[in-house]
Amino acid sequence: MTLSIEVNGSKHSVEADPSTPLLYVLRNNLELNGAKYGCGLGQCGACTVHIDGRAVFSCLTPVGALEGRHVRTIEGLGTIEQPNPVQKAFQDEQAAQCGYCIAGMIMRAQALLDRNTTPTDEEIRVHMQPNLCRCGTHMRILRAIRRASDILTDNRSSAGVE
Known part of the structure:
Protein backbone atom coordinates (compact mmCIF):
# COMPACT_ATOMS: atom_id res chain seq x y z
CA MET A 1 0.00 0.00 0.00
CA THR A 2 1.27 3.51 -0.78
CA LEU A 3 1.32 5.75 2.27
CA SER A 4 2.14 9.45 2.49
CA ILE A 5 4.16 10.71 5.44
CA GLU A 6 5.95 13.94 6.25
CA VAL A 7 9.43 13.55 7.69
CA ASN A 8 11.72 16.47 8.52
CA GLY A 9 9.51 18.84 6.54
CA SER A 10 9.44 16.75 3.34
CA LYS A 11 6.55 14.65 2.09
CA HIS A 12 7.31 11.06 1.12
CA SER A 13 5.29 8.32 -0.53
CA VAL A 14 6.29 4.90 0.73
CA GLU A 15 5.20 1.38 -0.07
CA ALA A 16 4.48 -0.29 3.25
CA ASP A 17 1.84 -2.17 5.16
CA PRO A 18 0.10 0.35 7.48
CA SER A 19 1.11 -1.76 10.50
CA THR A 20 4.83 -1.50 9.67
CA PRO A 21 6.71 0.25 12.48
CA LEU A 22 7.81 3.78 11.57
CA LEU A 23 11.38 2.81 12.51
CA TYR A 24 11.54 0.33 9.62
CA VAL A 25 10.18 2.86 7.13
CA HIS A 50 9.22 13.31 17.34
CA ILE A 51 5.66 13.11 16.10
CA ASP A 52 3.98 16.49 16.24
CA GLY A 53 6.65 17.63 18.71
CA ARG A 54 6.28 14.71 21.12
CA ALA A 55 9.00 12.13 21.75
CA VAL A 56 7.76 8.68 20.71
CA PHE A 57 9.22 5.23 20.17
CA SER A 58 9.27 4.69 16.41
CA CYS A 59 9.52 0.91 16.91
CA LEU A 60 5.97 0.92 18.33
CA THR A 61 4.39 3.49 16.01
CA PRO A 62 2.62 2.06 12.96
CA VAL A 63 3.35 4.10 9.85
CA GLY A 64 -0.35 3.98 8.96
CA ALA A 65 -1.12 6.22 11.96
CA LEU A 66 0.93 9.13 10.60
CA GLU A 67 -1.33 10.60 7.92
CA GLY A 68 -1.34 14.39 8.40
CA ARG A 69 1.22 14.26 11.21
CA HIS A 70 4.74 15.67 11.32
CA VAL A 71 7.68 13.37 12.00
CA ARG A 72 11.10 14.73 12.93
CA THR A 73 14.23 12.63 13.26
CA ILE A 74 17.74 13.43 14.45
CA GLU A 75 18.59 14.19 10.81
CA GLY A 76 16.04 17.05 10.98
CA LEU A 77 17.70 18.88 13.88
CA GLY A 78 21.07 20.04 12.59
CA THR A 79 24.08 19.00 10.58
CA ILE A 80 27.63 17.96 11.36
CA GLU A 81 28.75 21.43 10.34
CA GLN A 82 25.88 23.23 12.08
CA PRO A 83 24.62 21.17 15.03
CA ASN A 84 21.61 22.53 16.86
CA PRO A 85 22.11 23.61 20.53
CA VAL A 86 21.15 20.21 21.95
CA GLN A 87 23.47 18.33 19.59
CA LYS A 88 26.27 20.81 20.32
CA ALA A 89 25.80 20.43 24.07
CA PHE A 90 25.95 16.63 23.80
CA GLN A 91 29.20 16.98 21.84
CA ASP A 92 30.68 19.49 24.29
CA GLU A 93 29.83 17.31 27.30
CA GLN A 94 31.07 14.15 25.53
CA ALA A 95 27.75 12.56 26.41
CA ALA A 96 28.19 9.66 23.99
CA GLN A 97 30.29 6.64 24.72
CA CYS A 98 29.27 3.94 22.24
CA GLY A 99 26.78 6.37 20.65
CA TYR A 100 23.97 3.87 20.08
CA CYS A 101 21.43 5.59 22.36
CA ILE A 102 22.47 9.18 21.68
CA ALA A 103 20.14 10.00 18.78
CA GLY A 104 17.19 8.87 20.90
CA MET A 105 18.51 10.75 23.93
CA ILE A 106 18.91 13.94 21.90
CA MET A 107 15.42 13.63 20.43
CA ARG A 108 13.87 13.10 23.87
CA ALA A 109 15.87 16.05 25.31
CA GLN A 110 14.89 18.24 22.35
CA ALA A 111 11.19 17.49 22.94
CA LEU A 112 11.57 18.61 26.56
CA LEU A 113 13.48 21.79 25.70
CA ASP A 114 11.02 22.66 22.93
CA ARG A 115 8.33 22.84 25.62
CA ASN A 116 10.41 24.14 28.52
CA THR A 117 13.79 25.79 27.98
CA THR A 118 14.48 25.90 31.75
CA PRO A 119 13.57 22.51 33.20
CA THR A 120 14.64 21.60 36.71
CA ASP A 121 16.98 18.67 37.27
CA GLU A 122 13.99 16.64 38.46
CA GLU A 123 12.00 17.50 35.31
CA ILE A 124 14.96 16.43 33.18
CA ARG A 125 15.33 13.14 35.04
CA VAL A 126 11.62 12.31 34.81
CA HIS A 127 11.41 13.24 31.14
CA MET A 128 14.53 11.29 30.17
CA GLN A 129 13.64 8.19 32.23
CA PRO A 130 12.21 6.15 29.29
CA ASN A 131 15.54 6.25 27.43
CA LEU A 132 18.38 3.98 28.52
CA CYS A 133 22.14 4.35 28.15
CA ARG A 134 23.81 1.03 28.73
CA CYS A 135 27.27 2.65 28.83
CA GLY A 136 26.33 4.66 31.92
CA THR A 137 26.84 8.20 30.62
CA HIS A 138 23.65 9.45 32.28
CA MET A 139 25.44 12.16 34.27
CA ARG A 140 27.08 13.54 31.11
CA ILE A 141 23.71 13.40 29.36
CA LEU A 142 22.14 15.40 32.19
CA ARG A 143 24.98 17.95 32.01
CA ALA A 144 24.45 18.21 28.24
CA ILE A 145 20.74 18.92 28.69
CA ARG A 146 21.52 21.58 31.31
CA ARG A 147 24.10 23.11 28.93
CA ALA A 148 21.57 23.11 26.06
CA SER A 149 19.04 24.74 28.37
CA ASP A 150 21.56 27.47 29.21
CA ILE A 151 22.32 28.01 25.50
CA LEU A 152 18.62 28.22 24.62
CA THR A 153 17.90 30.55 27.54
CA ASP A 154 20.82 32.80 26.55
CA ASN A 155 19.60 32.82 22.92
CA ARG A 156 16.09 33.78 24.00
CA SER A 157 17.42 36.55 26.27
CA SER A 158 19.68 38.02 23.59
CA ALA A 159 16.77 37.95 21.13
CA GLY A 160 14.62 39.86 23.62
CA VAL A 161 12.23 36.95 24.18
CA GLU A 162 11.05 36.32 27.72
Missing part, protein backbone atom coordinates in the same frame (compact mmCIF):
# COMPACT_ATOMS: atom_id res chain seq x y z
CA LEU A 26 12.65 5.51 8.29
CA ARG A 27 15.64 3.19 8.03
CA ASN A 28 14.71 0.97 5.09
CA ASN A 29 12.58 3.18 2.84
CA LEU A 30 13.89 6.67 3.60
CA GLU A 31 17.47 5.74 4.54
CA LEU A 32 17.32 7.85 7.71
CA ASN A 33 19.47 5.78 10.03
CA GLY A 34 19.71 8.01 13.11
CA ALA A 35 16.94 6.21 14.97
CA LYS A 36 18.27 2.82 16.02
CA TYR A 37 16.66 -0.55 16.60
CA GLY A 38 17.33 -1.33 20.24
CA CYS A 39 14.71 -3.59 21.73
CA GLY A 40 11.67 -3.37 19.46
CA LEU A 41 9.49 -3.18 22.58
CA GLY A 42 9.55 0.52 23.48
CA GLN A 43 11.75 -0.13 26.50
CA CYS A 44 15.09 1.46 25.55
CA GLY A 45 14.43 4.63 23.53
CA ALA A 46 17.13 4.14 20.89
CA CYS A 47 14.42 4.64 18.24
CA THR A 48 13.00 7.90 19.66
CA VAL A 49 11.72 10.45 17.14
Whole structure:
Protein backbone atom coordinates (compact mmCIF):
# COMPACT_ATOMS: atom_id res chain seq x y z
CA MET A 1 0.00 0.00 0.00
CA THR A 2 1.27 3.51 -0.78
CA LEU A 3 1.32 5.75 2.27
CA SER A 4 2.14 9.45 2.49
CA ILE A 5 4.16 10.71 5.44
CA GLU A 6 5.95 13.94 6.25
CA VAL A 7 9.43 13.55 7.69
CA ASN A 8 11.72 16.47 8.52
CA GLY A 9 9.51 18.84 6.54
CA SER A 10 9.44 16.75 3.34
CA LYS A 11 6.55 14.65 2.09
CA HIS A 12 7.31 11.06 1.12
CA SER A 13 5.29 8.32 -0.53
CA VAL A 14 6.29 4.90 0.73
CA GLU A 15 5.20 1.38 -0.07
CA ALA A 16 4.48 -0.29 3.25
CA ASP A 17 1.84 -2.17 5.16
CA PRO A 18 0.10 0.35 7.48
CA SER A 19 1.11 -1.76 10.50
CA THR A 20 4.83 -1.50 9.67
CA PRO A 21 6.71 0.25 12.48
CA LEU A 22 7.81 3.78 11.57
CA LEU A 23 11.38 2.81 12.51
CA TYR A 24 11.54 0.33 9.62
CA VAL A 25 10.18 2.86 7.13
CA LEU A 26 12.65 5.51 8.29
CA ARG A 27 15.64 3.19 8.03
CA ASN A 28 14.71 0.97 5.09
CA ASN A 29 12.58 3.18 2.84
CA LEU A 30 13.89 6.67 3.60
CA GLU A 31 17.47 5.74 4.54
CA LEU A 32 17.32 7.85 7.71
CA ASN A 33 19.47 5.78 10.03
CA GLY A 34 19.71 8.01 13.11
CA ALA A 35 16.94 6.21 14.97
CA LYS A 36 18.27 2.82 16.02
CA TYR A 37 16.66 -0.55 16.60
CA GLY A 38 17.33 -1.33 20.24
CA CYS A 39 14.71 -3.59 21.73
CA GLY A 40 11.67 -3.37 19.46
CA LEU A 41 9.49 -3.18 22.58
CA GLY A 42 9.55 0.52 23.48
CA GLN A 43 11.75 -0.13 26.50
CA CYS A 44 15.09 1.46 25.55
CA GLY A 45 14.43 4.63 23.53
CA ALA A 46 17.13 4.14 20.89
CA CYS A 47 14.42 4.64 18.24
CA THR A 48 13.00 7.90 19.66
CA VAL A 49 11.72 10.45 17.14
CA HIS A 50 9.22 13.31 17.34
CA ILE A 51 5.66 13.11 16.10
CA ASP A 52 3.98 16.49 16.24
CA GLY A 53 6.65 17.63 18.71
CA ARG A 54 6.28 14.71 21.12
CA ALA A 55 9.00 12.13 21.75
CA VAL A 56 7.76 8.68 20.71
CA PHE A 57 9.22 5.23 20.17
CA SER A 58 9.27 4.69 16.41
CA CYS A 59 9.52 0.91 16.91
CA LEU A 60 5.97 0.92 18.33
CA THR A 61 4.39 3.49 16.01
CA PRO A 62 2.62 2.06 12.96
CA VAL A 63 3.35 4.10 9.85
CA GLY A 64 -0.35 3.98 8.96
CA ALA A 65 -1.12 6.22 11.96
CA LEU A 66 0.93 9.13 10.60
CA GLU A 67 -1.33 10.60 7.92
CA GLY A 68 -1.34 14.39 8.40
CA ARG A 69 1.22 14.26 11.21
CA HIS A 70 4.74 15.67 11.32
CA VAL A 71 7.68 13.37 12.00
CA ARG A 72 11.10 14.73 12.93
CA THR A 73 14.23 12.63 13.26
CA ILE A 74 17.74 13.43 14.45
CA GLU A 75 18.59 14.19 10.81
CA GLY A 76 16.04 17.05 10.98
CA LEU A 77 17.70 18.88 13.88
CA GLY A 78 21.07 20.04 12.59
CA THR A 79 24.08 19.00 10.58
CA ILE A 80 27.63 17.96 11.36
CA GLU A 81 28.75 21.43 10.34
CA GLN A 82 25.88 23.23 12.08
CA PRO A 83 24.62 21.17 15.03
CA ASN A 84 21.61 22.53 16.86
CA PRO A 85 22.11 23.61 20.53
CA VAL A 86 21.15 20.21 21.95
CA GLN A 87 23.47 18.33 19.59
CA LYS A 88 26.27 20.81 20.32
CA ALA A 89 25.80 20.43 24.07
CA PHE A 90 25.95 16.63 23.80
CA GLN A 91 29.20 16.98 21.84
CA ASP A 92 30.68 19.49 24.29
CA GLU A 93 29.83 17.31 27.30
CA GLN A 94 31.07 14.15 25.53
CA ALA A 95 27.75 12.56 26.41
CA ALA A 96 28.19 9.66 23.99
CA GLN A 97 30.29 6.64 24.72
CA CYS A 98 29.27 3.94 22.24
CA GLY A 99 26.78 6.37 20.65
CA TYR A 100 23.97 3.87 20.08
CA CYS A 101 21.43 5.59 22.36
CA ILE A 102 22.47 9.18 21.68
CA ALA A 103 20.14 10.00 18.78
CA GLY A 104 17.19 8.87 20.90
CA MET A 105 18.51 10.75 23.93
CA ILE A 106 18.91 13.94 21.90
CA MET A 107 15.42 13.63 20.43
CA ARG A 108 13.87 13.10 23.87
CA ALA A 109 15.87 16.05 25.31
CA GLN A 110 14.89 18.24 22.35
CA ALA A 111 11.19 17.49 22.94
CA LEU A 112 11.57 18.61 26.56
CA LEU A 113 13.48 21.79 25.70
CA ASP A 114 11.02 22.66 22.93
CA ARG A 115 8.33 22.84 25.62
CA ASN A 116 10.41 24.14 28.52
CA THR A 117 13.79 25.79 27.98
CA THR A 118 14.48 25.90 31.75
CA PRO A 119 13.57 22.51 33.20
CA THR A 120 14.64 21.60 36.71
CA ASP A 121 16.98 18.67 37.27
CA GLU A 122 13.99 16.64 38.46
CA GLU A 123 12.00 17.50 35.31
CA ILE A 124 14.96 16.43 33.18
CA ARG A 125 15.33 13.14 35.04
CA VAL A 126 11.62 12.31 34.81
CA HIS A 127 11.41 13.24 31.14
CA MET A 128 14.53 11.29 30.17
CA GLN A 129 13.64 8.19 32.23
CA PRO A 130 12.21 6.15 29.29
CA ASN A 131 15.54 6.25 27.43
CA LEU A 132 18.38 3.98 28.52
CA CYS A 133 22.14 4.35 28.15
CA ARG A 134 23.81 1.03 28.73
CA CYS A 135 27.27 2.65 28.83
CA GLY A 136 26.33 4.66 31.92
CA THR A 137 26.84 8.20 30.62
CA HIS A 138 23.65 9.45 32.28
CA MET A 139 25.44 12.16 34.27
CA ARG A 140 27.08 13.54 31.11
CA ILE A 141 23.71 13.40 29.36
CA LEU A 142 22.14 15.40 32.19
CA ARG A 143 24.98 17.95 32.01
CA ALA A 144 24.45 18.21 28.24
CA ILE A 145 20.74 18.92 28.69
CA ARG A 146 21.52 21.58 31.31
CA ARG A 147 24.10 23.11 28.93
CA ALA A 148 21.57 23.11 26.06
CA SER A 149 19.04 24.74 28.37
CA ASP A 150 21.56 27.47 29.21
CA ILE A 151 22.32 28.01 25.50
CA LEU A 152 18.62 28.22 24.62
CA THR A 153 17.90 30.55 27.54
CA ASP A 154 20.82 32.80 26.55
CA ASN A 155 19.60 32.82 22.92
CA ARG A 156 16.09 33.78 24.00
CA SER A 157 17.42 36.55 26.27
CA SER A 158 19.68 38.02 23.59
CA ALA A 159 16.77 37.95 21.13
CA GLY A 160 14.62 39.86 23.62
CA VAL A 161 12.23 36.95 24.18
CA GLU A 162 11.05 36.32 27.72
